[in-house]
Amino acid sequence: MSWQARQSFLGPESESVLRDVRIAIIGLGGGGSHLSQQLAHIGVTNFDLCDPDLYEDKNHNRTVGGTHADIDAKTAKVEIAARLIYGINPKAEVNAIKDRWQNVLPVVRSCDVLFGCVDGYTERDQLEQLSRRFFIPYIDIGMDVHKPEPGYVLHGQVILSLPGSLCMRCFNFLRPEFLEKEAQNYGQAGGRPQVIWPNGALASTAVGLFMQLILPWHQEIPGGSIMYDYDGNRHTMIMSPRVAALAGVPCSHFGALHDTGDPLWIP
Amino acid sequence: MKVSFKIQGSLVLRMREDLRRPHPHAAERVGFISCRFGTIQQGVLVLAHEYHPVADEHYEFDPNVGARFSSAAIRSVLQIAISKEVGIFHVHLHDRAGVPKPSLVDWREWAKFVPNFWHVRPALPHGALLLSRNQINGWCWYPGRQEPAAMSRFTVVDSRLVFREATA
Amino acid sequence: MISEEEVWELQAFCGNAREVQQGGEALVYLEGLRLPPDRQPPEVDAVLCLHSREGYSTRLYLGERVAGPGLNWTTVYLLDRQWHTWSWQGVSANQRPAQVLAAHLKALQ
Numbered sequence: 001m002s003w004q005a006r007q008s009f010l011g012p013e014s015e016s017v018l019r020d021v022r023i024a025i026i027g028l029g030g031g032g033s034h035l036s037q038q039l040a041h042i043g044v045t046n047f048d049l050c051d052p053d054l055y056e057d058k059n060h061n062r063t064v065g066g067t068h069a070d071i072d073a074k075t076a077k078v079e080i081a082a083r084l085i086y087g088i089n090p091k092a093e094v095n096a097i098k099d100r101w102q103n104v105l106p107v108v109r110s111c112d113v114l115f116g117c118v119d120g121y122t123e124r125d126q127l128e129q130l131s132r133r134f135f136i137p138y139i140d141i142g143m144d145v146h147k148p149e150p151g152y153v154l155h156g157q158v159i160l161s162l163p164g165s166l167c168m169r170c171f172n173f174l175r176p177e178f179l180e181k182e183a184q185n186y187g188q189a190g191g192r193p194q195v196i197w198p199n200g201a202l203a204s205t206a207v208g209l210f211m212q213l214i215l216p217w218h219q220e221i222p223g224g225s226i227m228y229d230y231d232g233n234r235h236t237m238i239m240s241p242r243v244a245a246l247a248g249v250p251c252s253h254f255g256a257l258h259d260t261g262d263p264l265w266i267p
Numbered sequence: 268m269k270v271s272f273k274i275q276g277s278l279v280l281r282m283r284e285d286l287r288r289p290h291p292h293a294a295e296r297v298g299f300i301s302c303r304f305g306t307i308q309q310g311v312l313v314l315a316h317e318y319h320p321v322a323d324e325h326y327e328f329d330p331n332v333g334a335r336f337s338s339a340a341i342r343s344v345l346q347i348a349i350s351k352e353v354g355i356f357h358v359h360l361h362d363r364a365g366v367p368k369p370s371l372v373d374w375r376e377w378a379k380f381v382p383n384f385w386h387v388r389p390a391l392p393h394g395a396l397l398l399s400r401n402q403i404n405g406w407c408w409y410p411g412r413q414e415p416a417a418m419s420r421f422t423v424v425d426s427r428l429v430f431r432e433a434t435a
Numbered sequence: 436m437i438s439e440e441e442v443w444e445l446q447a448f449c450g451n452a453r454e455v456q457q458g459g460e461a462l463v464y465l466e467g468l469r470l471p472p473d474r475q476p477p478e479v480d481a482v483l484c485l486h487s488r489e490g491y492s493t494r495l496y497l498g499e500r501v502a503g504p505g506l507n508w509t510t511v512y513l514l515d516r517q518w519h520t521w522s523w524q525g526v527s528a529n530q531r532p533a534q535v536l537a538a539h540l541k542a543l544q
Contacts, residue, residue: 020432102510102517110307112422112430126512129458133515134305135273135314135424163424164275183489213428223426257351258456261303261314262515264464267390267410305515 004043010215017214018043024111026050026101026127028077030062030194031117031141034203036081037064040088042211047085047094048111050101051077062196102126109134113210116140117203119192121178128161128168132254133261135163139209141202143230145193154232156198157240158205160213165224169253171242173227198232205230205237269310270407270418272396274300276425278315283398285320286360293326295333295360299344300396301353313392313407313418316353319344332372334359341380345387354391355384356405360398366433367397367404377415381408402431436461437485437532444533448540449481457514460486463532464514468497471544475502482518483536485528493528495539496520506542 004015023044025032028051036049054074055066063077065084078096085092101108108114114136116127124140131138143156161167168174205228212221227240278300286296298320305312325340348355357377361367369377377395384393385408394407394415403423406415422430437445437454445452450467463483470477480498488494489511496518500508506521526538 020430100510102512105515105517106306106308109305109312110309112428129512130515133314134307134312135275135422137424137428162426164277180490213426216427221426253458256456256459257301257303257316257353259458260316261312262305263455263457264514264516265304265306267304267311267392 007042010211010217014215015043019045021113021214022046022048022111023113023115023210024048024050024101024108025081025115025117026108026123027117027119028063028081029053029059029117030196030199031143031203031206032115033062033064033066033077033081033084034200035115035117035141035206036085037088038203038207039210040085040092042207043089045089045092047082047092048097048107049078049081049094050097050099050104050108051081052098052100053077055080062194062199064196105130109136111136113213114138115206115210117142120182121174122182124168125174125179128174129259131161132163132167132259137162137213139206140168141199141206143194143198143202143232145195154195154198154230156202156230156232158202158209158228158230158237160209160226162225164255165251166243166246166249167225167251167253170246170249170251171225171227171240198230201232201235201237202230268409268416269420270313270392270405270409270416271307271310271420271422272313272315272403272405272418273422273424274315274403276423276427278318279398279403279423282318282358283360283400285318286358286398287362290323290326290334292328293334296326297321297334297336297357297359299347300356300358301347301351302356302392303353304392310419311392311407311409313354313356313394313405315356318358319347332376341383345384348384348388352388352391354388354393356394356396356407357381358396358398362400364400364402366402366431367399369395369397369404369406373397377406381415385410404433437463441532444531445483445536447533448536450478455482455514460484460488462514465536470501471540473503474543482513483532483539485532485535487528491524491526493526493535493539494520495523495536501543503543 055070057071065080076098082094082096114131138161140159146153229240230237300315301317303314321336321340325337327335327337329335392407392409396405403421405418408415419433442452449465452465455464465481467478468481482496484494500519511518523542
């Protein structure tokens with residue numbers, strides 16, 4: 001019996017689809033490590049992982065697969081994720097790239113689905129631009145912790161940005177003022193509080209959206225892009241009201257010819 | 268060099284709908300897709316941007332072939348290639364299920380007019396696509412190469428992502 | 436939209452200049468932009484943005500970081516490429532594109 005037998009409800013072609021699909025994960029920290037683990041368990045075989053960072057003790061509270069020895073060894077985050085994936089599926093093919101994704105564009109352009117687990121709005125904006133140029137469904141996850149008095153608020157988002165449908169600007173998640181503020185700070189966006197359990201919830205929802213995209217198991221799939229709001233204080237993951245509010249509204253930010261493909265391409 | 272093809276689901280639907288419409292005298296309809304490109308691992312990605320149906324009045328009567336389009340149709344699509352930086356891919360429909368295979372007539376006709384697009388866009392690939400009821404197949408004439416390359420991967424991007432790796 | 440005359444003026448600085456679009460915004464792609472003396476490499480491809488972006492009224496992006504002192508570099512993904520730029524404020528868009536370009540190149544002198 002195949003180790004994927006318990007997911008046979010996904011259909012007779014599910015194993016081959018999971019074997020053939022190519023995914024890229026940008027950012028192998030808290031969110032990306034959860035994604036790697038779950039996708040490997042499901043049977044995804046082809047991974048492109050991009051993260052330039054080394055493992056440090058500040059990552060240890062939330063990175064699935066990271067060990068204490070990795071802190072001392074300063075193991076690359078992509079190597080931790082690759083090790084995790086291979087431990088689950090020795091037949092996986094993992095391209096672990098210890099570099100910024102902007103330096104390996106042909107690799108990122110080649111994927112079927114792109115997961116963004118990055119800090120800041122600028123990186124997300126750029127990943128979405130690339131995904132729209134090359135017709136790649138982009139799934140973004142992120143969390144934040146705010147301190148309105150009294151106490152803290154944990155919240156996050158999972159967004160499926162589907163080419164031809166609404167984008168993160170349509171959802172008002174990416175705003176020019178956020179991008180401008182980050183640019184003024186030279187793109188510094190890290191250092192925010194991060195904990196493992198919201199990352200797990202966000203990653204699980206992202207994997208669910210991914211599976212619905214490639215192996216839908218029911219008929220009630222909402223068409224187009226989707227946004228989920230995570231409330232870490234109420235422990236809820238709810239489809240954002242913006243999705244219904246924007247039903248039938250076309251994306252005004254992408255879709256033009258000049259935003260398709262590589263504008264400076266030469267054969 | 269591998270050639271992969273991607274298209275959004277809404278465009279596939281529009282193309283199939285148009286190509287299925289009856290024509291007063293042509294047995295089948297044809298159209299053109301304008302495409303952009305990108306470099307991926309091991310090859311090139313062809314991205315379908317827009318569909319350009321051949322106008323009703325641009326079909327010529329020829330009982331020996333499914334569809335014959337006039338020089339006006341060619342001029343119209345050449346104009347698109349001139350005004351935009353796009354590659355042009357001819358498309359028609361084999362209205363049955365399964366992976367469509369080109370006939371000898373298809374090959375003969377493609378070999379005649381596809382290289383013409385290099386007169387206006389010599390630096391870009393052009394080619395031909397075949398749709399069936401549920402699959403896509405295609406060939407790409409790459410600049411500097413005489414023989415077309417069969418596309419090896421086809422992806423339809425929609426709320427259901429569907430991809431097919433072509434077997435040899 | 437920049438005029439043919441403005442393109443011709445820009446070509447005094449580079450091999451070729453043409454307008455390209457991204458997200459509805461016009462940018463100018465400069466092939467083989469010649470850099471001031473003592474900067475390496477001597478020529479790079481570049482993108483000139485003639486409108487407000489990232490908090491700057493205009494901006495010049497280079498295809499490579501150029502060696503030489505005194506610039507605070509940052510990297511931007513634009514037109515499906517990685518570009519390098521630096522903090523250089525106050526170059527107004529209310530002048531001809533070639534003047535905007537020259538003002539940005541002053542930072543490299």
